Each structure stands twice: as structure tokens, then as C-alpha cells.
Amino acid sequence: MLRKILSKIKLSPERRRLYFLLHTILGYYPNNLSLYELALVHKSALLKDCDGKVMNNERLEFLGDAILGAIVAQELYNKYPDVNEGFLTKTRSKIVNRAFLNKTALQLGLKDIISSQSKIALNKTNIPGDALEALIGAIFVDKGYDKCAKFVLSKILHPFVNLNEITKHDNNFKSMLIEWGQKYKREINFETEEVSSTSDHAPIFVSNVEIETIVYGRGEGNSKKESQQNAAMEALQNISIKENNPNYKA
Known part of the structure; x- marks a missing residue:
């Protein structure tokens, strides 16, 4: 572990800062830092690689959306063994929604490390929530499902979601x-x-x-x-x- 950390000291000051910030957010050090950097690039940043290919987090966001839904579904399935599919679907929809993802992304501190050219405050857009889904996608690719599930449960679901409270209210x-x-x-x-x-x-x-x-x-x-x-x-x-x-x- 120490050798891995020391190797990252060779990074530029900006990437080194991101590396240690990600450790604070994720609870572990990334293996593939470039993957996480891409997860934080919104399409409005208009970034391209050395070959002129557009770089943004949309593919990772797509993947992260699916993985997040699966992890939440599994948690609800285990927590409520006696309820029907309709209840599980409605409860998952209450958790995995844009407003919640935006709020959680800001609480995790993603606002300061997202790359975008939005002309309005990030907290008034869906960019933070999109980045959080992309980050989940990056974790899945970099570390696998188990590590990704641990992050979602320990850093998102358990700290910010009161399942008992959610299930008390009628769905809109x-x-x-x-x-x-x-x-x-x-x-x-x-x-x-x-x-x-x-x-x-x-x-x-x-x-x-x-x-x-x-x-x-x-x-x-x-x-x-x-x-x-x-x-x-x-x-x-x-x-x-x-x-x-x-x-x-x-």
C-alpha cells in the first residue's frame, strides 16, 4: 500500500490533490486514477484527448445508474423479504431519483472536483447527480461489484436514507x-x-x-x-x- 501511495507522489500537484481527495470521499485509494477523472468530466467541459476524441462521463454515468439501481434493489430485497415487487419498485424509485443524487453528490464534496462549463451554479443543475452515478460506474470498473456495493451502502444509502421513514409515506x-x-x-x-x-x-x-x-x-x-x-x-x-x-x- 505504501509503495502504491509513494508512486502517486510523482503525479502533478493537481492530480495528486484529486487522488487524496478521492480517498477521503471513497474510503480507499483508486487503482486507475484516470477512470475517476473521466467520471468527473461533464460533457459541457468540452474536453478532448490527444487524438481529438471527446471525453466525458456519459458512458460511466450509464453504467453507474444501472449498478446503483441493482445495489439498492438488492438491499431492499434483503431488508423487506415479505413485500411484493410493486412495493420494492416504488421504494427504489423514491431513493434513486435525481433530487436525491444531486443532494448526496454535494454532501459528498463532488462539487469542487467536477469539470464542467455550466454557467449556472452546479447545485441548480443535475450535473452533481450525473457525476455521482458516473463515479459509481468508475468504482465498479476499477474495483468490482462488492467494493462498489460497499461504497453505495456505507457512503450513500445508510448515511443519507432512512428506509423506515421513506416507506411510511405515500408515493407521489x-x-x-x-x-x-x-x-x-x-x-x-x-x-x-x-x-x-x-x-x-x-x-x-x-x-x-x-x-x-x-x-x-x-x-x-x-x-x-x-x-x-x-x-x-x-x-x-x-x-x-x-x-x-x-x-x-x-
Whole structure:
């Protein structure tokens, strides 16, 4: 270990600083420092390598997003052995969301080591959360799944997430669906109509959720809000099924 650290002393002052900062954040020294440097480069930085190839963290972000979802899913699966898939999916969505990732990235101190050319404060963008997902991807590539899971659980999930508190609250399915659409750049529209009641009771509202003109969910309720929440819940369920079965049609 000492030999490895001494070898890093030969780094430039800037890279040496990053090397030791990463140790503070991660709890270990990176093997491949370049991999972590790439994880912290947002596409707005417009960086290129010596061959003119664009360098950014989008590929690592893609990988990190999948690995983070798997680690959280495994933790929920083990912690709640008697609940159904719907509960697990909804709870995971409450944890792995853009607002939480942005906040956690800032709390971990990533703001000071992210490379970008954003003209607005990083804490008002999704850049920190993107970098955190990319960092998770870098850990997976550099150290493997077990080390990556240890980082997610010890540095993200356990310090910043109260699972018992989260599971007490009702899900806002509409907000979750809109957030999903923003993340994956998908257009989402809600269409709601009031249906005449056949009795003296309050009218019924019916809502459809369209994702890029395709209906993914339908819901009914005694209010516009309730019908849209039910439609959004069904849409999220169909999205989950489709992600695991590309041939599925909503």
C-alpha cells in the first residue's frame, strides 16, 4: 500500500490533490486514477484527448445508474423479504431519483472536483447527480461489484436514507413519472376527463398517461388528482415491465 501511495507522489500537484481527495470521499485509494477523472468530466467541459476524441462521463454515468439501481434493489430485497415487487419498485424509485443524487453528490464534496462549463451554479443543475452515478460506474470498473456495493451502502444509502421513514409515506406517482421522463428525455402528457356519474354520487374522473403519444397508463378517481396518480402508477408499472422485457407492449 505504501509503495502504491509513494508512486502517486510523482503525479502533478493537481492530480495528486484529486487522488487524496478521492480517498477521503471513497474510503480507499483508486487503482486507475484516470477512470475517476473521466467520471468527473461533464460533457459541457468540452474536453478532448490527444487524438481529438471527446471525453466525458456519459458512458460511466450509464453504467453507474444501472449498478446503483441493482445495489439498492438488492438491499431492499434483503431488508423487506415479505413485500411484493410493486412495493420494492416504488421504494427504489423514491431513493434513486435525481433530487436525491444531486443532494448526496454535494454532501459528498463532488462539487469542487467536477469539470464542467455550466454557467449556472452546479447545485441548480443535475450535473452533481450525473457525476455521482458516473463515479459509481468508475468504482465498479476499477474495483468490482462488492467494493462498489460497499461504497453505495456505507457512503450513500445508510448515511443519507432512512428506509423506515421513506416507506411510511405515500408515493407521489405523478412526480416520479415526470422525473423519469425528465431523466430519459421522454415527453409525458396527462389527459383527464370528467365522466358523468350514473348516480347521485360525485363525478368520476378518468386519466390517461401518454409517453410520446403511446398510452402507458389509465386511472380513475373521485378527483382529477386521484385519477392522474392512479394512471401514473400504472404507467410506472408498465415502464418497469418494459425495461425487463423489450418486446412488451403497454
